[in-house]
Amino acid sequence: MIQVQLDNESWVALAIIAGARVAKGDEFRNGTQDRGNARNQMNDLVGCVGEYAAIVASLNAGVKVEHDLFYADGPLKKADLIANDVSFDAKALMLDPSRRYFILDRQAVATAGDKGIAAFVPVIARCFGDQVLVGNRIGIADASEWPLKDFGYGVAHARPLSEVTLQYFSKSIEEVLQAISAEAFIGSADETIAAAFAYGAALKHDGIAVWTEGKDVALALKTLNDQFIKQNS
Numbered sequence: 001m002i003q004v005q006l007d008n009e010s011w012v013a014l015a016i017i018a019g020a021r022v023a024k025g026d027e028f029r030n031g032t033q034d035r036g037n038a039r040n041q042m043n044d045l046v047g048c049v050g051e052y053a054a055i056v057a058s059l060n061a062g063v064k065v066e067h068d069l070f071y072a073d074g075p076l077k078k079a080d081l082i083a084n085d086v087s088f089d090a091k092a093l094m095l096d097p098s099r100r101y102f103i104l105d106r107q108a109v110a111t112a113g114d115k116g117i118a119a120f121v122p123v124i125a126r127c128f129g130d131q132v133l134v135g136n137r138i139g140i141a142d143a144s145e146w147p148l149k150d151f152g153y154g155v156a157h158a159r160p161l162s163e164v165t166l167q168y169f170s171k172s173i174e175e176v177l178q179a180i181s182a183e184a185f186i187g188s189a190d191e192t193i194a195a196a197f198a199y200g201a202a203l204k205h206d207g208i209a210v211w212t213e214g215k216d217v218a219l220a221l222k223t224l225n226d227q228f229i230k231q232n233s
Helices: 008-025 037-060 106-111 140-144 161-169 173-179 190-212 217-232
Strands: 002-005 065-067 081-083 086-095 101-105 117-126 131-134 148-150 155-160
Touching: 002 037, 008 037, 008 190, 008 217, 037 065, 037 081, 037 086, 037 117, 037 131, 037 190, 037 217, 086 101, 101 106, 101 161, 106 140, 106 155, 117 140, 117 161, 131 173, 155 161, 161 173, 190 217
Parallel strands: 086 117
Antiparallel strands: 002 131, 065 081, 081 086, 101 155, 117 131, 148 155
């Protein structure tokens, strides 16, 4: 397990990317995929957090990484990241007291081989928390054997969180909650994140590319956050 810091500037920058992705995704999203704008934004933010954490964990380990974190121009039929020429998808969970299962989308597991994905990288975060946990990889064969459960919006592979944290994070659920308990923001982040979603929706893919192209992940996120502050000052 690897612990990755996610400060308030990074949350804002990732929300900007998520906002741009949702705005573009609305052009493609069908009725069964549409959970309402607020839910769509949060789902994309969770995805961005997972990608970011998996990328940073790999970079911190000295691994060569290719990724499309800053891509926001529609769905991509490829892996979230390629580390040392091996393809992975990040699967993030935003932990809250009601959460009992770690869920893997059934379609994502079934089509992983078509995208050349070797494994999933599990990520556990807390909404606007200061720390994110990156677990050991879940092989596609193992993921396909996870039990199927109907959550009301479709059937997905799912295992109890307590099992997943022990097997892939080497921590009990109580230890995971303690590790991610710190806050990234002083006070409520809701208004700031909502503004970041809106800024991203206005920027869209091309606007994000202007501020991120040619930069490493840390500098690109800082630049997005700086531009957001200028826009809202």
